[in-house]
Amino acid sequence: MLDRVKVSPSVLAADFTQLHAELDRLSDADYIHFDVMDGHFVPNHSFGPHILMAVKRSTDALLDVHLMVTNPDEVIDWYVDAGADIVSVHLEAADDLPAIINRLHERGALAGVVINPPTPVQELEGVIDLVDIVLIMSVNPGFGGQSFIEGTYDKVRELRRMCERHGVDPLIEVDGGVTLSNARALGEAGATVLVAGSAVFKAEDPSMIVRELRELGTIGMQAREG
Ligand SMILES: O=C(CO)[C@@H](O)[C@H](O)COP(=O)(O)O
Numbered sequence: 038m039l040d041r042v043k044v045s046p047s048v049l050a051a052d053f054t055q056l057h058a059e060l061d062r063l064s065d066a067d068y069i070h071f072d073v074m075d076g077h078f079v080p081n082h083s084f085g086p087h088i089l090m091a092v093k094r095s096t097d098a099l100l101d102v103h104l105m106v107t108n109p110d111e112v113i114d115w116y117v118d119a120g121a122d123i124v125s126v127h128l129e130a131a132d133d134l135p136a137i138i139n140r141l142h143e144r145g146a147l148a149g150v151v152i153n154p155p156t157p158v159q160e161l162e163g164v165i166d167l168v169d170i171v172l173i174m175s176v177n178p179g180f181g182g183q184s185f186i187e188g189t190y191d192k193v194r195e196l197r198r199m200c201e202r203h204g205v206d207p208l209i210e211v212d213g214g215v216t217l218s219n220a221r222a223l224g225e226a227g228a229t230v231l232v233a234g235s236a237v238f239k240a241e242d243p244s245m246i247v248r249e250l251r252e253l254g255t256i257g258m259q260a261r262e263g
């Protein structure tokens with residue numbers, strides 16, 4: 038059981054002309070979220086393992102890699118080699134998710150599964166016992182700065198119930214449109230990791246936003262636990 042919610046700022050929203058300085062301003066982040074987009078699984082490109090290595094040199098936070106690619110089995114090793122601590126792959130993209138999870142565990146990384154907004158939580162039934170983290174997308178993947186989809190709260194609550202039925206307690210991460218206005222409700226629904234790109238990097242004081250997201254999420258988490 039966690040004593041507080043974790044915050045994972047998405048580096049996609051950072052100013053890449055000063056990546057080191059941007060990450061330096063985030064001394065308080067638990068993880069750094071790294072969005073990999075291949076132009077096939079999502080209609081956008083972002084960055085790959087070389088940039089992840091540069092991020093690793095600029096932070097002590099754990100690296101939380103979100104792979105939005107059609108061929109996760111072929112690329113997971115690149116990201117572990119580059120320093121990923123957590124690698125999450127989309128259920129919609131993986132042909133053999135248990136094999137990918139095994140491979141990540143063999144390599145010493147935490148393994149996550151991601152579902153898009155239209156994908157029902159029930160589709161996680163077959164892998165919920167295997168994963169360390171479940172990431173629920175709260176926007177359609179591919180771009181930062183989108184609005185949060187309200188139906189996410191119900192999906193998080195349903196996922197919590199599934200975890201209870203299975204007697205497992207993976208981290209539950211929510212990604213997309215997360216701000217100070219929904220962090221508490223997400224914690225109360227059962228989220229334990231909040232990804233935030235624009236809300237953190239576009240702020241005057243990113244570290245303060247990280248702390249406030251964590252505090253609000255944790256207040257929600259404590260309310261849920263009673
Ligand atoms: O995976 C994605 C988008 O596909 C996210 O990680 C975004 O990068 C989050 O950015 P904001 O919605 O917080 O601006």
Ligand SMILES: [Fe+2]
Pocket residue numbers: 047070071072103212232
């Ligand atoms: Fe992401």
